Amino acid sequence: MNKESCLLRVKNLAVSFAETDILSGVSFTLEKGKTLAIVGESGSGKSLTALSILQLLPYPHAHHPEGDIIFQGQSLMGQSEAVLEAVRGNKISMIFQEPMTSLNPLHSIEKQIAETLLLHKGLTGRKARERTLELLVLVGIDDPASRLTAYPHQLSGGQRQRIMIAMALANEPDLLIADEPTTALDATTQKQILLLLKSLQKRLNMGILMITHDLNIVQQFADDVxxxxxxxxxxYAATPQVFANPAEEYTKKLLDATPKGEMEPLDEHKVILEADNISVSFPLKKSFWGKTTQALDAVKNVSLKVHAGETLAIVGESGSGKSTLAQALLQLTKHSGKVVYLGKEINNQHKADLQLMRQNLQIVFQDPYASLSPRMSVYDIVAEGIHVFNQQLKLNEQQIEQEVKRVLMTVGLDESVCNRYPHQFSGGQRQRIAIARALILKPKLIVLDEPTSALDRSIQKQIIELLKSLQKAFGLSYLFISHDLSVVKSISHRVLVLKSGEIIEQGTTSDIFTKANNSYTQQLLLSSIL
Known part of the structure; x- marks a missing residue:
């Protein structure tokens, strides 16, 4: 490699927090126009390496005992804030893993994208708006003009991720660091975004440092791993070599961690949850008198049944209404239509009665960092459900502690994590904490909203096997929302396909994957094979 083609060189990088060594011996190079993928289990140091490049660690508590980071011939280690600010978001951009926590909840989408255009390009007014709209079109946002005034909470997980990508690409950087850039995206959008990044990479001769747990993406899009x-x-080697002839046992383990198998057909069981003509509408514009003049129909007349011991998967593109439907079923958002749990309609329940029902109806949200309180320890987060329902459970503190430790161990976490806080964990570890919080009340039905999207393949496989074993042991029912069709195939008994808030196809998992009738479903299946 000649000096002109070398964009980034990391030499023997080490990271310590106080006196604790966290990372050591990381060395690699990235050429212009090339893609390097960093893979490994949650907590392996992937994101820590990426944050070191931009010098975004909590210095001076964090420090680099040794090593160097050289970008375009200049060392970034220990540079002044003025130098780093000229690089960040301009020459080097980053797509962060969790868009909900990376976007400002108080600012509109237009303001957040325009901020980086103003800072580095000096664009304001009409020019800034035109560039913002161009970026939203580029990343596939539907009706971009109407999204300019939207706030992050009004968008789906996939739409928020696309906004993050638009912000990162705004100034056409030389190096793009993409930390799980397609985690929240459905298969079709994922493919569109990856092809978009490839085309931009070719046009701009941009280097891409991609952190991902999806080895299918790595095999298709990375030059080196x-x-x-x-x-x-x-x-550390060229992608074809790593996939064809991995040198290390750990690498072989990662490559073999793709979810496999299918669920056996389920005999007819009693219906746990039934929904009839569920519709959800969000007001977009209101008159002076507060009357809705324009609305978004997020869910339209959806009916479904979930049986005891069954997993019903809901799939569809980002913004298709999957998460909104789940929240309506759990009475977490206003809706029309009827929801029946074990023969009892829950739409019109008194608050106290509905609260009691929620012991048996739990949810694991898509974004664990946003759903876990940053002010509560892991112990308090997991034990909270027991404290809420302890009037019925009647457990003493010692019994509660035993239950917390048991459920943490069940999801693969040691009891030593009890006194730590969410920000001290990787994305995958936070998701396991969220799953533990849902499991501790031993519910009858759990809504799993992208429960494995933040997990690497090996941990994902463990969580899927865990969910299967819990279902078999306790007869649990799952409403499983996911864009990862390999996971859906391995865990679900039936699949419901949503598009623009409507059911377009449903059936057994085997039928959907082998003989889907709808062209949209067929396109989803094709897109999952990149």
Missing amino acids: LVMCKGQQIE
Whole structure:
């Protein structure tokens, strides 16, 4: 590699927090126009490496005992804020893993994208709006003009991720660091975004450092692969070599971690949850008198049944209404239509009665960092449900502690995490905490909203097997929302396909995957094979 083509060189990078060594011995190079993928389990140091490049760690508590980071021939280690600010968001941009926590909840989408255009390009007014609209079109946002005034909470997870990508690409950077850039995206949008990044990379001769747990994406889009484990570099080679002939056992384990198998057909069981003609509408504009003049129909006349011990998967593109439907079923958002739980209509329940029902109806949200209180320890987060329902459960503090430790162990976390806080964990570890919080009340039905989207493949496989074993042992029912069709195929008994808030097809998992009738479903299945 000649000096002119070398965009980024990381030499023997180490990271310590106070006196604790977290990362060491990481070395790699990235050429202009090339893509390097960093893979490894949650907590392996992937994001820590990326944040070090932009010098975004909590210095001076964090420090680099050794190593260097050289970008376009200049070392970034220890540079002044003025130098780093000229690089961040301009020459080097980053797509962060969790868009809901990276976007400002108080600012509109237009203001957030325009901010980076003003800072680095000096664009204001009409020119800034035109560029913002151009970026929204570029990343596939429907009706972009109407989204300019929207706030992050008004968008789906996939739409928020696309906004993050638009912000990162705003100034056409030389290096794009993409930390799980397609985590929240459905298969078709995922493919569109990856092809978009590839085309922009070719046009701008941009280097891409991609952090991902999706090895299918790595195989299709990365030139080189760096494998990490527990803060150490395990393997570093060209992508074809890593996939065809991995040198390390750990790499082989990662490659073999794709969810496999299918659920056996389920005999008819009693209906746990039934929904009839559920519709959800969100007001977009109101008159002076407060009357809605323009609305978004997010869910339209959806009816479904979930049986005891069954997993019903809901799939569809980002913004199709999957999460909104789930929240309506749990009475977490206003809706029309009827929801019946174990023969009892829950739409018109008194608040106290509905509260009691929620012990048996739990949810794991898509974004664990946003759904876990940053002010509560892991112990308090997981134990909270028991404290809420302890009038019925009647457990003493010692019994509660035993239950918390048991459920943490069940999801693969050691009891030593009890006194730590959400920000001290990786994305995958936070998701396991969220799953533990839902499991501790031993519910009859759990809504799983993208429960494995933040997890690497090996942990994802463990969580899927865990969910299957819990279902078998306790007869649990799952409403499983996911864009990962390999996961859907391995865990679900039936599949319901949503598009623009409407059911377009439903059936057994086997039928949907082998003989789908609808062209949209067929396109989803094709897009999942990149």
